[in-house]
Amino acid sequence: MSRGVTGADPTRAVSMQGHYAGAATRLAAFALDQTIATSLFALGSAIVAWAIALVTSDAFKWDPDALFTGSLLLLWLFVYYSYPWSVSGKTPGMALLGIRVVRADGSPASGRNAVLRTLALPLSFLTLGIGFLPIIFGKERRALHDKIAGTAVVYSWDARSARWRFLARQQEADPVAV
Template identity: 45%
Template sequence: MTVVPRLRVTGHYAGAVSRAAGAALDVAIVLGSFTAGVAGLDLLARVVVGASLANDPAGPVSSIALAIWAFLYMYISLAIAGRTPGKGLVGLRVVAADGSTLPGRKALVRTLAFPLSAVIAGLGFAGIVLQREHRAMHDLIAGTAVVYDWGGRVAELPGPLSEFLARRAGAEYTAKPPRV
């Protein structure tokens, strides 16, 4: 019986689905933390000075504050850890295009260029699906890439998927039995 080793995905370019999942988690975290922070500040303002923060009828102050919060969330997370909390939950890391650790300057450029990917109906994100390295416009501008990285643990594909891919490639694998 031929044993097919599990294929490793750590260090490979992240695909569209995992990047979208990380982005959705980041949006939920940004909106949830912003909402909780504003509610807390509103409560504090009502208790201390008797005024509410909810008197911003058009919402420009809230919109600017949310944009600043989202910028700080993304930039600080990338500059310190090379990943946002949402990316970390799905096992993604942002690295320099050559695979080295993300420097703070590239994190800043990537964060500032991110809105450009959303301009013109999100066409800047098309590279994630169309390009071999799955890099969006903001990745190309900043010289970054998003890869799978689960930290100290090696990320492996499930055994049946590894076997399927081996059959599709027509490869004959012989290896030691999987660890139990």
Template identity: 35%
Template sequence: MSEFPNAGFFRRLAALLYDGLVVIAFAMLSTVLFLLLVQGAISLEWLSMSGHEDISAFVQDTPLLYWLRLALLVSVSVFFFTYFWKKSGQTIGMRAWRLQVVTTDGAPLSWGKAALRSVCALLGLGNLLVLIDFKHKRALQDRLTGTNVIVLSKEENRRVYRSLD
């Protein structure tokens, strides 16, 4: 059991909103790169816009490209959270709010556990469970992956951050 308390809903939500802005920026960048690749394929005549007024309309109306773009956006989000949870147990937003994901046995998160936790979070909706779990304050993704989100002291948060160098 951790010496730090489990995080409540509103603190988790604040960190998620902060992280959401970062994920949106990465999603925008990956979308631009995807559209550049599609434009390149059109320029090389591997694809034809077949009467569409622009590349965005073409991607939207082409099922394969639409699903590839959607898979890319989901992958960007899952990778963002997985990478940070594996690296330090903290995303950028979690660092700002002094939160950290830890396993119930104190071990660092593996790549698999971090990725599963990211998928199980259901775009943050898994955190709603914290509102009714007054005693343990565990979200759906915590229960399914054997993790907790704890609130670190200022000193411990600084120590975790410094250990990344």
């Protein structure tokens, strides 16, 4: 089998399933998730405010304090991250980028792992980012919150399988071009 310019085995590059996810992929997934989560929170808040105004009257002006809104946002973010991690191992942003949370041994993450990971995630930020350094420099690419929760983030897509599905669909569409 021929090797590419970098000397890497091309069959290995086609399927990264089960390999530890890199820092760029994880950061992009987190940015997507934060965008999705805050957008959904803003939309939900607007709908609640509209419903209250509709039921009471146009004169009603709801002005919750920052502590209440911040608490609701934190509760929403907790649910946004912990529930998908416990059910499927991936948030919407992670699903779009093909990564998932698993236990350190590779088995599916449990609800306990998901809740611990969600609660420990702020620690990686509160250490001024030092908690994220193992993602870049560590062999297993496990951040502080991953180590606390006993989890790892791995690629969950398999490009080789996707290519076979694509070729099968192409043949179904044009059986002569075999």
